[in-house]
Every structure is written in structure tokens, then in C-alpha cells.
Amino acid sequence: MARKSPEVNAGSMADIAFLLLIFFLVTTTIETDSGINRKLPPMDEIIDPPVIKERNIFTVVVNKNNMILVEEKLMDLSDVRSSAVKFLDNGGGVGEEECTYCEGEKDRSSSDNPEKAIISLKNDRETDYKVYISVQNELVAAYNELRDREFTKKFPNDRMTFVEANKMYSDPRTSVKVKTSLKPKLDEIKKMFPQKLSEAEPNKK
Amino acid sequence: MSKFKKKKGGELPAISTASLPDIVFMLLFFFMVATVMRDNTLMVDNKLPAADQVQKLDKKDRVIYIYAGKPSSRYKTKYGNQAKIQLNDKFSVVSDVGAYVLAERATKREELQNVLTTALKVDGETNMGLISDIKQELRKVNALKINYTTRIGNYSQNY
Numbered sequence: 001m002a003r004k005s006p007e008v009n010a011g012s013m014a015d016i017a018f019l020l021l022i023f024f025l026v027t028t029t030i031e032t033d034s035g036i037n038r039k040l041p042p043m044d045e046i047i048d049p050p051v052i053k054e055r056n057i058f059t060v061v062v063n064k065n066n067m068i069l070v071e072e073k074l075m076d077l078s079d080v081r082s083s084a085v086k087f088l089d090n091g092g093g094v095g096e097e098e099c100t101y102c103e104g105e106k107d108r109s110s111s112d113n114p115e116k117a118i119i120s121l122k123n124d125r126e127t128d129y130k131v132y133i134s135v136q137n138e139l140v141a142a143y144n145e146l147r148d149r150e151f152t153k154k155f156p157n158d159r160m161t162f163v164e165a166n167k168m169y170s171d172p173r174t175s176v177k178v179k180t181s182l183k184p185k186l187d188e189i190k191k192m193f194p195q196k197l198s199e200a201e202p203n204k205k
Numbered sequence: 206m207s208k209f210k211k212k213k214g215g216e217l218p219a220i221s222t223a224s225l226p227d228i229v230f231m232l233l234f235f236f237m238v239a240t241v242m243r244d245n246t247l248m249v250d251n252k253l254p255a256a257d258q259v260q261k262l263d264k265k266d267r268v269i270y271i272y273a274g275k276p277s278s279r280y281k282t283k284y285g286n287q288a289k290i291q292l293n294d295k296f297s298v299v300s301d302v303g304a305y306v307l308a309e310r311a312t313k314r315e316e317l318q319n320v321l322t323t324a325l326k327v328d329g330e331t332n333m334g335l336i337s338d339i340k341q342e343l344r345k346v347n348a349l350k351i352n353y354t355t356r357i358g359n360y361s362q363n364y
Contacts, residue, residue, distance in 0.1 A: 014222065017229035024236045033262040035324065035354035043344045062333075077360065125334030129327050130254035132336075133353055134360040137256035144258055170261065201337065 036136055038199070056111050058087045058119045062135055064126035077134055084142035086110075088117050088193065101150060101192060114146070114193045122200045139197055146193045155185055162189055249274035249291050254329040255358030262352055263322050269309045269348070271302065273335060274328025288331045290339065299335070302342040310348070322350045329363060 060080070061069040068075050070083055091102025093112030102113065111117035119139055123132050144163050151162035158165065168174050169182045251274050262268055272291040276284040280296075289296045292305045310318055323343055327336060343351060356362075 010223070010226065013226040014229055017226050017233055021229055021233040021236065024233065024240065033265075033354070034259040034357060035262060035352045036256055036258065037260050037322070037350070037352050040340060040344050040349040040351060042347070042349065123333045123337075125332060125337065127333040128329065129331040129333060129336060130329030130363040132333050133254040133256055133329075133355060134363050136353070137258050137355075137360055140258040167261075199340075201341075 036133070036140060038136075038197075041198075052118060053112075053116075055092070055109055056116045056118060058084065058111070058117065060084075060119065060121045060135060060139070062121075062123045062127045062131055064124040066128050066131045068131075068135060077131075077138065080135060080138040081142050081145070084119060084139055085145055087119075088114050088142060088146055090117075101153075115191075118196045118198060120198045120200055136197075140195075143193055143195050143197075147189050150192055151185070151189050154189070158185070162186070246294065247272060247291070248277060248280055248294070248296065249289060250277050250328045250330070251326060252329055253326065253354060253356045255360060255362040256353075256355040257357060257359060259355055259357055260352075262324060262354070263320070266313065267317050267321055268352075269306055269321055269323045270326060271305075271323060271339060272326045273339070274331055288328070288335050290335070299338040299342060302339055303346040306343065306346050306348045320350075321348065322352050323348050324352045324354050326354045 059069075059071055063069065068077060068080065070080060075083065086104060087110055088104075089102050090104035090107055090110040091099030091113050092104075092106050092108050092110050093099060093116075097112045097116070099113035104110075121135065121139065147162040151158075151160075151165060160168070165182055166186060169179055169186060174182075249272055251272060273288060274291075275281075275286060275288050276296070284296060290299065290302065291297065292301060297305070306323065310321060313321060325336065325339065340351070343349070
């Protein structure tokens with residue numbers, strides 16, 4: 001006759017689980033996995049660099065004392081974004097180079113249109129990385145601000161900004177259908193305000 | 206009728222703790238799934254700068270990490286106070302970066318080799334000279350997609 005086996009005492013199960021839980025809590029660190037994406041220029045030298053008009057270049061220099069020079073004038077970091085927006089959105093070109101969607105001042109001495117406007121960011125070898133990132137952040141923010149504006153103007157029915165749409169597009173959970181409908185919209189806005197941000201090589205001492 | 210049996214008055218019944226393990230296990234599984242194990246131990250200070258215009262990094266198998274910063278206090282006596290590059294658990298010099306990226310690229314699946322991103326996890330206090338050198342090395346091996354990994358926050362936190 002088979003005897004009934006005694007039940008296993010599960011009272012210590014909670015303790016064991018707690019032990020494991022605490023182990024995982026202590027050993028794991030949540031990794032930061034976001035940042036500013038950039039693309040480096042390819043190595044091969046361009047033999048014949050295209051001629052770019054001075055007015056289409058917005059120079060930002062961060063010197064070794066972490067001071068920011070925008071168009072050869074000293075500027076506070078908090079003003080960088082607005083002046084970059086002003087430069088990109090200027091639309092001073094006439095005729096073929098006219099920018100129909102720009103809302104800027106149409107100053108002839110500033111950029112012709114956003115497609116031609118280039119932001120050149122230069123730094124010294126002794127510049128702090130965090131300052132450099134802050135400046136980059138502000139410049140990307142300027143682009144995002146303008147792209148947001150155009151996106152909400154062009155596609156008001158989507159009820160979101162360019163940044164949100166872009167985030168949705170790169171989210172793997174978004175369905176293919178939504179993605180294919182977003183892609184042309186995003187591309188159109190990216191074409192209106194292309195991110196032409198050049199990171200020059202630092203000054204050699 | 207048994208349905209209306211009078212309840213035994215007096216003392217409260219003890220709260221059953223039988224479901225406690227289940228609750229704890231649930232928490233445990235949550236943490237196991239939600240956290241990512243660090244591949245390599247950090248040997249450099251790594252206080253990332255803050256930025257708010259960030260994009261999410263690609264999936265982990267498409268990313269090559271490069272750390273840089275001042276050696277952390279444990280290694281200070283041995284390696285000094287100058288900012289250094291850390292590749293896979295050891296300190297390296299700039300000229301190793303290219304070889305490292307190529308070696309890492311070779312370990313990835315073939316269809317991913319063209320879409321790799323190099324994530325630069327650099328301490329905020331580092332000089333840009335080191336980063337420029339890394340960037341030059343990356344350009345040499347044609348690893349052009351980079352990501353300056355940052356914390357999410359306002360730039361004013363950087364000062």
C-alpha cells in the first residue's frame with residue numbers, strides 16, 4: 001500500500017525568491033542607451049571642395065576655455081539655439097533659391113535657404129566634451145524645432161510633432177502600415193530642413 | 206443549514222502568506238527581464254553629459270561600445286590622471302581603436318556588419334582632443350555611424 005508522501009514545506013520559498021531578487025537588484029545596472037546620432041564624413045579627401053558662400057555658413061567655435069563663438073561673436077549657450085534657428089530659417093535667397101516655407105527675416109547677408117545652409121562646428125583640442133555635447137544638442141534642437149514646425153503645419157491631422165513621429169517610426173513596435181505611411185512624410189520634412197552639421201577637425205596646435 | 210453556520214467568533218485568522226513567493230517571483234522576473242547585464246566592467250569614470258535631443262540607440266547586437274574618461278580611483282595610481290580609452294576591459298591607446306572596431310565588426314553577423322553604430326560613452330570632463338582622435342580612427346576604418354551616448358536631461362546639468 002502506497003503511503004501518502006508528506007507535503008513539502010514551502011515556507012522558505014519566499015526567502016529563496018527574495019534572495020534571488022536582491023541579487024538581481026544589486027548586480028544589474030540599467031544601461032543608458034540613447035544619445036545624439038551623428039555620421040562622420042568618409043576619409044577619402046575631396047579633391048575639389050565645392051565653393052560655399054560665406055553667408056550660407058554658420059560658424060560655431062568652442063575654444064579651449066569653453067567659450068562659444070557664434071559667427072565670430074561671443075555668445076551664451078542659451079542663445080545658440082535661437083540664433084541657429086534664425087540662420088536656418090532666414091531664406092534670403094531670391095528667384096530659384098527662394099525658400100517658400102521659411103518664416104525668417106529674409107536677410108540678404110544670411111543663408112539663402114535651409115537646403116544650402118550649413119552649420120560648421122569647430123572645437124579646440126582642450127574643449128570639454130560636455131560643453132561640446134551641449135552645443136551639439138542645441139544645434140540639433142534648432143533643426144528639430146524647425147522640423148517640428150513644418151511637420152505640424154503640413155500634416156496637422158497626425159497630431160504629433162516631427163520628433164514624435166520619428167520616434168514612432170524607429171520604434172520596433174510600430175506596425176508596418178503606420179511606418180510606410182510615416183516614411184514619406186518624414187523624408188519630406190527632412191528634405192526641407194536637411195541636417196547639414198559639419199564637425200570640423202580641431203585646430204592643430 | 207450549513208450555509209448559515211455561525212462563524213467562529215473571537216480571534217482573527219492568520220493572513221495566508223502562501224502567495225508571497227508568487228509575488229516575489231513576479232518581481233524577480235520583472236527585474237531579470239528589464240535589466241541589461243553590463244558586458245564589461247568600467248575602469249574609467251563615466252559620468253555622461255546630459256542632452257535632450259536624443260535618439261534611442263539601435264539594438265544591442267548592432268552597437269560597438271567605446272568608453273573613455275579618466276581612470277577610476279582604483280586605477281589612478283597605476284594609470285595616472287589622464288583620460289584614457291577603454292576597449293573591452295582594458296586600457297588602450299588611440300591607435301588600437303581601428304583594430305578593435307574591425308575585430309568587433311568581424312564577430313557580428315554578416316547582415317549586420319553594414320549597419321553597426323559605434324557608441325562613444327565618454328566622460329563629460331574629457332578633452333575633445335581624445336574624441337577627435339577616436340573619430341579620426343573611426344573614419345579610417347569606415348565606421349561612420351556614431352552615437353554620442355548621453356544622459357537625458359537639460360544641458361544646464363552639464364555645468
